[in-house]
Amino acid sequence: MHSLRIFAALMLLSLTFAAPARAITLLRDPDIEHALRTLAAPVLRAAGLSPERVNILILDAPSLNAFVVDADNIFLHSGLIQRMETPAMLQSVIAHEAAHIANGHLMRRPIHLRDARNAAALGMILAGIAGAATGSAELGAGAAVGLQGAAIRSFFAHTRAEENAADESGMRFLHRAGIDLSGAVQVMDLFTGQESLALTRQDAYARTHPLSRDRMRRIRALAEAQGAQAAPDPQADYWFARAKGKLSAFQRDPKWTLTRAGESGFEDVKLMRQAVAFHRQADLGRALPAIDAAIARRPDDAYLHELRGQILMESRQIKAAVAAYARAANLAPRNALILGSYGRALLADGQVREAAKFLESARARDGRDFRVLRDLAQAEAQLGNQGMASVLTAERYAMAGRLKDARIHAERASGMLPQGSPGWRRAQDVLHAAQTAEKRSKR
Template sequence: MQPIRFIAALLVLVVTLAAPARAVTLLRDPDIEHGLKMLAEPVLRAAGLSPERVDILVLDAPSLNAFVVDANSIFLHSGLILRMDNPAMLQSVIAHEAAHISNGHLMRRPINLRNARNAAALGTILAGIAGAAAGSGEFAAGAAAGIQGAAMRSFFSHTRAEENAADTSGMRYLHSAGVNLSGAVQVMDLFRGQESLSLTRQDAYARTHPLSRDRFRRVRALAEAQSGEARPDREAEYWFARTKGKLSAFQRSPKWTLTRAGESGFEDVRLMRQAVAYHRLSDLGRALPAIDAAVARRPDDPYLHELRGQILMESRRIKPAVAAYARAANLAPRDALILGAYGRALLADGQVQQAARRLEEARARDGRDIRVLRDLAQAEAQMGNRGMASVLTAERYAMAGRLKDARIHAERASGLLPRGSPGWQRAQDILATADAAEKRRK
């Protein structure tokens, strides 16, 4: 499936439902997404899902929530990740959401979507799906979208029957994957008492995943029924420490991070967190030695080289940044986020044609990174390809839900590109989306 046509289809389905109410940002960081994939892999396999096809993505939101939109993506709020105390807790959340996919609970979503249109403004759910609003936050990823509270709850909510089924299936997946089931009990305990709170005070998870004391007792009973404790998983502990450590290093204050950098017990994680903290303090003299020391401990780790590139790039050390990103891309040639960052550095260094090739590779592998569309449009414009630059700009605006701006650039592209060409067809997709949006609003 071509990613841009997939996004266009999502736009037709979703973007027209309402005006944005509150911005939500999709955090894109290759290290964090890789760490989550490592934690999710045994659970997804136990659920009969392919780890290569299911992405674990992070929304920049302080609330405790997780949800699925389709069979290929599980979304976790950053606040939920930061509240987890151990890998088993996070894996239990992933197992529960995987169960919603495996059990077919998404089949009724089109009905919910129609109901949400009548109930309240759903807003641009594309925010959490595709990404937009370039340069937002430290992770600079982003999909700006408004998600209206009541309508979002209607769309994402599950019935108690679905929750009970997902609890049972999720616990089975955890047991099969060798994950300690006490993590699921700890997560349920975290949400106990939510039912007694007013709707506005409940955590997002409680509003979209019906909770009950019976559910807590059922999960605890399932955990107690399993004989013996799961053996400690040092690899899961490492990826949990690294994922949560990097996320917190970017979201907490540098002082907070430096005080707690070594709490995980993993030396390279400590150095990585220190590097992020010093970088955010604009202290390259300390950030660079810290990341270099981490790289020395894991010289073939592409994600540490990628972070080194980010630190250098954002410190305007362009040529060393290109070298760092090149090393990362050589080590992880299929990682779209790394390829996009490499292309961005090449573009900043004036290597426009090479940048365009890398950026196009990144776009083909992952159409959700708004920064790649922005940078690729710039590269095409510098090479004199004004029509393709307009198509890419139109797609970027469409992903941001700015369909009026998208239409302007799509119409411009239609006049510049040969009729029937792939770029012209992409422009027509955007125009069709804008037309559908306008009709739905009337």
């Protein structure tokens, strides 16, 4: 797939299951994540959760699935987003997963992550996600980071009691947020008949979220009890169209996108989708006018300026990309993904010290960005800070589940950096996780 800036942030572990092993990627894009956060915000508030704390992240998987692994992250498969037809459908999925957090279901699922911290902890969590993302309970290399098959099954498989409780809470959150509950019914209809299929043919959601006719009837009854449908929310319609439209523009064939670019009814979304499609066809002459026309309609939209920067960067128009990213960063100075892209462009332009400043700011705000760790390590090495370059490389390997490689670089960093310094302590975190995983693998 042509890089989204939705880029492949984390290459995870090889899996052992019926289908051929493949890497799983976490898709990152500031525009799509902002749209999902906007859609999730009223639901999360209704659940008593903070929209600023709970992240909505996307895994590059064509199946229909969504799940939580901790109190701070809700994961959606890209295939699920593509199959949703209304914002209420997507919000109902988020509400259900938020209910698992709010109801404390995760607290009853011990999994051996307590000994890992920071980047290494994320790598271990994502190794488990790889199992859930593919429906596989058995992880080949995953055992090397301390996640055994039984732990995966225990962690990701919800009981029917939990599902019923999450259904009721989720529907209550939707009602409290003024969101049409019929969206939840439509989602459940997608899974009708899943339990009668062979295990290998079921969607991952059916394997991790037990379904039943009784459960579906209960959701319909809860929706009917709401009475009149909630009034449409134009803001939700817009951000749903934008998230789904941009995701599909990068994942579907450009010709498909161009024939459907205007289906949402929002002119700037149409132009944005056309810009992506033309860019993927390496047609800068049409991509730039399209994104510029979208920006003319929303001149203070940081995410459109960010996309303009991506188009220019990937077309090797480095200085113009720097200017576009600078505008985006000025409009959204706290967005880690935008700051990371700006730093990457500055690095490509040879402004290494300035690049390091923005890349470090991005890393401090969001440690999940695989490319920021890579780029910041490169910048630190060019500035002569080999110890910090090794720390960042160790963290990047740890997030990819490559703890043996992570340990090598963490040991190298520990020998270069002053004992007790922040960088030295980060290296110790990686070493601790690697040593713990090694001990468990020998049990």
